[in-house]
Amino acid sequence: MNRPHQFQLMDTHAGGDVSRIVTGGIDLLPGSSVREQMEYLRDSADGLRELLLFEPYGIPEMSVDLLVPATDPAAAAGYIIMEVMGYPIYSGSNTLCAATAVLEAGIVPKKEGLSRFKLEAPAGLVQIEARVHNDIVESVTCEGLPSYIDTYRATVNVPDLGAVVYTVAYSGGFYALIDARDLGFNLVRDEERALADCAYKIVEAIQAERGFSHYTLGDVGPLPFLHFMGPEEHVGEGYYRSRSATYVHPGVICRSTTGTGTSARLALMHYEGRLQAGDRLETISLRETGFIGTVTGIRQEDQLQVVDNTITGRSYVLAHSDVVINCDDPLVGCDGLHHILSDRDTSLPDNA
Known part of the structure; x- marks a missing residue:
């Protein structure tokens, strides 16, 4: 029998696209940049993406974003994007959701008015502007990639x-x-x-x-x-x-x-x-x-x-939840996942 594990999640959506933000339950990933951490996840631990995007936990139309500590000191946090087609280095809707999540989680203080901070995507640093009114994140503006x-x-x-x-x-x-x-x-x-x-x-x-x-x-x-x-x-x-x-x-x-x-x-x-x-x-x-x-x-x-x-x-917050991962459940695939599951609370601290 395997002991169940838990992930800490914040479900969000931007424009209707649901981004499931993983805020805890995963060990720190190897890599000197968020891009290298994404490549490790893609090549050696793809089980996390498959677990949360398919039944019984999710559907392919969703996305998953794993919050990680930034490797660049200019950034407040890093995030790795996982979608049904793989690991894009950047996504606008996912960035809007990740920015909202770091504010709601207290990683960046949610102050009234306009806040500016950077996030580290696999594509590199992304400048964020977020407007907060009455403690609600009313809008987020993020850099798109040069097109x-x-x-x-x-x-x-x-x-x-x-x-x-x-x-x-x-x-x-x-x-x-x-x-x-x-x-x-x-x-x-x-x-x-x-x-x-x-x-x-x-x-x-x-x-x-x-x-x-x-x-x-x-x-x-x-x-x-x-x-x-x-x-x-x-x-x-x-x-x-x-x-x-x-x-x-x-x-x-x-x-x-x-x-x-x-x-x-x-x-x-x-x-x-x-x-x-x-x-x-x-x-x-x-x-x-x-x-x-x-x-x-x-x-x-x-x-x-x-x-x-x-x-x-x-981006709108839909839910805060602890998802129980029981690898003995025949509907749950834990292959490619065991080695990154944390035995402790790994939620990102304030100002991670």
Whole structure:
């Protein structure tokens, strides 16, 4: 018989995407940076991701973020992102949720007004601005990764769809950007399953035809994501709004528009000359939630127009819980997990 273990969790969501924040129950991971700790978790302890994203504890549409002590003294805490497709080095919605969690957990004091601090993601340091009113985290603005257009208006032949025009942006992962109207979509909730099925076919066709390489990171794997774009509405000076939907895995359309999907849109609109520094795009999801992307700067890198940006949204706390992990339970898979389970309370202390 194995003794049950416990994880301390804070469930949150941003734009409808649930991020399960692990605040305790896991031993300190080896690695001199959060990126190296993420790689250790990916290569040697993937059981944590599988445990919390699948039955009986979770569903593939969720994400898991493990809070860890930062290795960079400039950061208040580190976080490792786990999703059904693996370990992204950055995610906008997960960053919004992680930032809210460190405030709610007291790692960063939750002071009235505007607070600024840094978190350490596998991608590096991320600047955070959080606004607190009446002890409630009302909004969070986080840096998006520098984004750029890799391929503009290419065509791929897709089974059952024919020739599909797509653009590829990098914004933390490679995204195929698709005009939803070209495929007959209005980006409403009733289309969710059809959008997922359509996106799967397009992504599979692009992956079979070609790969993509980041100008500094090199090969980061096959293109995983697709972002459906609705018509853009000009709602004010330098302010636009558009319905959007992001595909991340077979059968999975994100509840939110995603931060990285929004950043990819900023890169495209700037590439086409329709957004400049200071301009904003609000993306609206199938569930009527939204994120606001802001272009904060433009620079030239290796003949690429790189768009610096921020993502603004709100994360809500859903629950605080202790999850019991009983490895004798036939529905619970503990393979690849035993060696990182803690026998003590490892919740991050204040100002970890």
